[in-house]
Amino acid sequence: MGDIWRGFVEALKLIGRLDPYVVKITLFTLYVCAIATTAGMLLGIPLGSALAVYRFRGRKLLVTLVNAGMGLPPVVVGLFVYMFLKRRGPLGFLNWLYTPKAIVLAEIVLAMPLIAGITMAALQNVDPKLRMQARSLGAGEAGSLLTLLRETRLSLLAAVIAGFGGIISEVGAAMMVGGNLLVGGEPYTRTLTTATVLEVSKGNSERAIALGIILLGITVLLVWVMTLMQQGTLLSHPARVARNLFSRRDKEAAA
Amino acid sequence: MSALVTVEGLQHLYEGRKVLDVERLEVVEGEILAVVGPNGSGKSTLLRILNLLERPTRGEVRFWNGLSLSGMARAERRELGRQMAMIFQEPLLFKRSVRANVEYGLKARRVDREERRRLAGEMLARLNLSDFAERDAMTLSGGEAQKVTLGRAMVLRPRLLLLDEPLASLDAPSRKDLRAYISGMVREMGVTAVYVSHDYHEVLEIADRLAVLIDGTLLQTGRPGEVFGRPASDVVAEFLGAENLLEGTVRECRGGMAVLDVAGVELEALCELPQGSRVKALIHPEEIALLADALDTGSVRNRLRSRVAGMRVLGGLVKVELDCGFPLVAHITRASREEMGIEPGAEVTAAIKATAIHVMPFTGRGP
Numbered sequence: 001m002g003d004i005w006r007g008f009v010e011a012l013k014l015i016g017r018l019d020p021y022v023v024k025i026t027l028f029t030l031y032v033c034a035i036a037t038t039a040g041m042l043l044g045i046p047l048g049s050a051l052a053v054y055r056f057r058g059r060k061l062l063v064t065l066v067n068a069g070m071g072l073p074p075v076v077v078g079l080f081v082y083m084f085l086k087r088r089g090p091l092g093f094l095n096w097l098y099t100p101k102a103i104v105l106a107e108i109v110l111a112m113p114l115i116a117g118i119t120m121a122a123l124q125n126v127d128p129k130l131r132m133q134a135r136s137l138g139a140g141e142a143g144s145l146l147t148l149l150r151e152t153r154l155s156l157l158a159a160v161i162a163g164f165g166g167i168i169s170e171v172g173a174a175m176m177v178g179g180n181l182l183v184g185g186e187p188y189t190r191t192l193t194t195a196t197v198l199e200v201s202k203g204n205s206e207r208a209i210a211l212g213i214i215l216l217g218i219t220v221l222l223v224w225v226m227t228l229m230q231q232g233t234l235l236s237h238p239a240r241v242a243r244n245l246f247s248r249r250d251k252e253a254a255a
Numbered sequence: 256m257s258a259l260v261t262v263e264g265l266q267h268l269y270e271g272r273k274v275l276d277v278e279r280l281e282v283v284e285g286e287i288l289a290v291v292g293p294n295g296s297g298k299s300t301l302l303r304i305l306n307l308l309e310r311p312t313r314g315e316v317r318f319w320n321g322l323s324l325s326g327m328a329r330a331e332r333r334e335l336g337r338q339m340a341m342i343f344q345e346p347l348l349f350k351r352s353v354r355a356n357v358e359y360g361l362k363a364r365r366v367d368r369e370e371r372r373r374l375a376g377e378m379l380a381r382l383n384l385s386d387f388a389e390r391d392a393m394t395l396s397g398g399e400a401q402k403v404t405l406g407r408a409m410v411l412r413p414r415l416l417l418l419d420e421p422l423a424s425l426d427a428p429s430r431k432d433l434r435a436y437i438s439g440m441v442r443e444m445g446v447t448a449v450y451v452s453h454d455y456h457e458v459l460e461i462a463d464r465l466a467v468l469i470d471g472t473l474l475q476t477g478r479p480g481e482v483f484g485r486p487a488s489d490v491v492a493e494f495l496g497a498e499n500l501l502e503g504t505v506r507e508c509r510g511g512m513a514v515l516d517v518a519g520v521e522l523e524a525l526c527e528l529p530q531g532s533r534v535k536a537l538i539h540p541e542e543i544a545l546l547a548d549a550l551d552t553g554s555v556r557n558r559l560r561s562r563v564a565g566m567r568v569l570g571g572l573v574k575v576e577l578d579c580g581f582p583l584v585a586h587i588t589r590a591s592r593e594e595m596g597i598e599p600g601a602e603v604t605a606a607i608k609a610t611a612i613h614v615m616p617f618t619g620r621g622p
Contacts (some may be wrong), residue, residue, distance in 0.1 A: 008414050129343055136341040137360035137407065140333065147359075151350055192297075 003205065009208030011213055021187065022207070026214055028100070029168065029192045036104050037164045040111030045156065047112070048119025049145055053131065066120065069113025074106075078173030082104040085177060100189055102177040110170060111163035118162055122155030123148060157230040160224055168219055171197055184208070192218075258317075259284040259415060259447050260305060265314030266521065267471075269302055275300050275311070277473045280466060282415070284319075287441060287448045289462035289479075291455045297471040298451040302417045303447065307336045316470065319414060337364060340408035344420040346400035348392040353384065353403055356392050356571050362412045378410040382436065398429025402436060416441060416448040423455055455480065455495060461621050467491050489535035489615050498584045499538040502617065505530050518581040523556040524612035533617040542587035542611035545575065546604040547595050557607040559583070566592075573597075577605055 014022055041233075051063055083089055085097040086107075096102045125166035126148055149156060171193035178189035180198060187195070192215040199208035258281040267275035272491065275297040282288050282305075294336050303309040305316065307324075316324040330365055334426060340360065357375040366374070379385050382402050392403060401421060408416060421437065422430040438461040441448050452458050455465070459479055466476040475487035486492040492500050503517035505528050513526035524542050528534060532586055544555070561579035569575075573592045577583040585605060587597075598609075 127345070129345070129348065130347050132303070132308055132340070133343060133347040134349075134359070135308060135336070136339070137339045138340075138363035138411070139359075140363075144361060147349060148276075 004209075007205040007209045011210035014206065014210040015214065019170055019210075022214065023208055024187045025190050025192055025195050025211065026218070028187060029215075030218070032100065032103050032107060032174075032191060033164060033168050036107035036111055036167050037160065039104075039108045040115045040167075041160055041165045043108070044112045044115030044159070045119050045149070048116035048124055048159075049149065051116070052120045052123035053145065053148070063120070065112045066116045069109075070117040072110065072113065073172070074110055074170040075172035077106055077109050078176030081109060081173065081177045082105070091093065097177060098181060098189060100178070100180040103174050103189060103191070104176045106173040107167045107170065110173060111167050115159045115163040118159035119149075119152075119156060122152040122159070125155075126151055154230050157226055162228050164222065164226075165219065168215070169193065257284055258282065259319045262301075262305075263315045263317070265304070265311050265316065267297070267304065267309075267311045267314075269300075273471060275304075275471045277301065277314070277468075280473055280476065282447060282449055283464070284447055285445055286463040287438070287450055287458075287461055288464050288466060289450045289452060289455075289458035290466045290468055291452055291458060291494075292468035294453050298425070298453075298454075298468055299419050300466070302341065302419050304452055305415070306339055306341050306417050307332055308341075326547070337411075338416060340411050340413040341417040341419065342404050342408050342421045344399075344423045346395075346397065346404045346424070348395070348400055348403060349425075350391070350393055352389050353392050353395070354379065354388040356403055357407045357410055359407060364411070365497050368610050373409050375406075380405040380408050381440075395519045396429075397425050398433060401425060401429070401433055405433065405436060409444065409446070412444065413446060418448060418450045418454055421450075423453070436462070447553045467494060469494060477555040484496070484539070485613050486537065486615065488618055489537075490618060492535070492537050492615065497537050498540050499543075501531040501536045501581060501583075503534055503536055505532045505534060513614070515612075515614070520559065520580040522607070522612060524614050525609055526614040528614065528616060535615050535617050536576065537613040537615065538583070538607060538611060540574070540584045540586040543583070543606065545585055545587055545591075545595065545597065546602065546606055554608070555606040556609040557605075557612075559605045559607070561605050562605055563597055563601045563603060565599055566597070577603070579605055 047066070051059060051066065052229065081102065082097070084091045085094065085102055086092055087097070096105065130151065131144045131148050134147045139147060174191050174192045175197070178191070178194065180190050180194040181188045182190065192211050196208050196211040196215070258370060260282040262277050262280040265275060265277040266273060290301060292298050295302065301308065303313050311324070318334065318335055322335055327335070349359060354375050357378055361371045361374060374418045376385070376388070379388050382405070384399070384402060384406065387399065392400065395403065401424070406420070418437070419527065422433060425433065434457070440446075450458055450462065450491060458465070463481055464476060465479045465482045467474045469490055474484055475489050483495060486495060489500060501517045503515045503522070504522070505526060506514045506516045506531050508526060508528065511525055511527060513524055513528070514522055515522045515526070515534065517536060517576070523534065524536060526534070559579040561577040561583065564578045564582070565576040566573055568589070569586070571589060572586045573589055575585045575587060575592075575597060583605060595603075
């Protein structure tokens with residue numbers, strides 16, 4: 001027990017004095033997550049919408065792939081991306097392996113199916129006549145789709161939360177394609193998760209706990225903010241927002 | 256009275272099955288055309304085709320601005336679509352305020368903000384929904400919600416309003432209320448409307464013309480009185496809930512007057528069908544006169560000795576079930592029932608004019 005307590009206190013000190021190593025890793029993690037989540041949304045929402053609304057050749061195959069993609073083990077994604085990016089791989093010429101770009105790529109592959117899958121499920125739950133109604137009132141093809149997406153905005157935010165949560169907590173793929181590297185003594189492809197693994201294996205509990213606290217803090221904070229956006233303001237309905245937050249996470253855990 | 260929309264040779268297949276086959280249908284400017292038929296008869300498909308939401312497998316639809324379904328450019332299609340609006344069976348409101356719902360179509364037409372607010376405000380006031388403007392549309396009752404969809408469509412001042420069973424999901428008082436709003440606004444604003452319903456009672460009061468669509472085929476169009484009085488076929492008569500639809504054969508036919516054999520009883524009727532034809536004869540219950548004795552002569556061709564098998568009071572009318580060799584239903588007033596002392600078991604004469612019997616070829620369809 002004493003060890004844990006000491007580790008916790010040391011960790012808070014590290015955070016309190018803004019240890020440059022810890023700050024760098026934190027910023028890098030946020031950077032990777034922001035880009036990968038945004039890219040995952042830009043690809044996943046249109047893909048999920050198309051799969052939900054249109055019928056075309058190959059749709060069933062794509063739906064299967066997206067559904068399978070929602071449950072992909074990060075280690076397998078890491079392995080695939082690694083096989084593509086390695087020097088002799090099909091994308092070896094890019095020289096992305098062991099760079100931040102490789103991590104972003106792997107995280108997009110992880111997040112995109114999650115976002116696409118939840119978007120698809122959400123849109124399929126909307127009465128198809130609603131889109132017909134929108135078109136009948138003069139909305140175009142794109143306009144009626146946007147109306148439909150707006151109708152499901154709560155689920156879309158859940159999709160983004162799920163994508164973001166999947167990325168920030170993931171360690172296998174980032175480790176495999178990023179390499180958890182220091183370059184010139186500075187963290188280069190080291191994320192909060194990969195760094196935590198390393199610090200634990202080095203027996204450096206204080207740092208590991210500090211990184212863990214930050215990781216948890218960021219996750220809770222960002223999910224909280226997104227939940228507020230989703231459920232209305234915290235100030236006017238604190239109890240409802242809190243209740244919804246917990247039920248949302250239960251649902252994600254179940255998924 | 257010119258046709259706003261003309262449908263010609265329209266056929267639509269769904270997964271290889273023919274769901275719609277309309278030789279010709281005109282929607283006349285300014286009318287309310289009611290398309291009635293049982294569920295699954297292709298009525299909604301017809302509406303979706305008119306609303307350009309679905310393309311028919313074959314056939315042509317010509318619209319008011321000279322445009323035809325085939326050979327319409329994308330921009331023309333969109334422009335034409337914007338002169339129509341459709342209301343569905345379920346009130347399909349968007350998850351926004353009532354006002355934002357009413358403004359939806361105006362926004363799609365890029366009407367500026369202030370004008371949108373003004374038009375939506377006027378429409379809500381007209382529907383007595385001003386107090387609801389800022390409410391979340393999802394919290395409305397079914398009747399209120401459907402009123403909002405009516406406002407959302409009418410605020411666009413469409414040339415053609417398409418209604419797909421707009422009352423079907425509502426309770427009786429809301430139905431009455433909404434029907435009054437629909438017919439009132441459509442007439443006031445001079446909008447042409449196509450009103451689809453599986454229940455002809457719902458549209459009788461407000462329809463100018465009736466089109467009967469059964470199993471995807473348009474069987475008859477005409478003023479409601481015509482269609483009810485002289486249905487084109489036994490199938491139409493069955494759908495319209497006709498009583499006294501009797502099966503028989505033509506025993507002889509001369510100069511447009513025929514003698515029919517209905518369950519061994521002879522009936523004289525106007526008919527052009529050749530001898531031996533199987534027919535269905537429709538006798539409206541209010542065209543049957545009941546006489547206490549057969550002595551009362553006149554020009555009435557058919558006098559059937561009948562026994563009163565049962566009676567039921569329908570408001571001011573009494574439905575008398577007769578047995579005259581075949582079951583026959585007559586409607587008489589309560590006053591004349593009392594005057595004549597008609598009771599179950601009594602013997603009466605049912606008098607039916609030859610012109611009151613509508614004879615149709617037997618198609619062997621229907622229940």
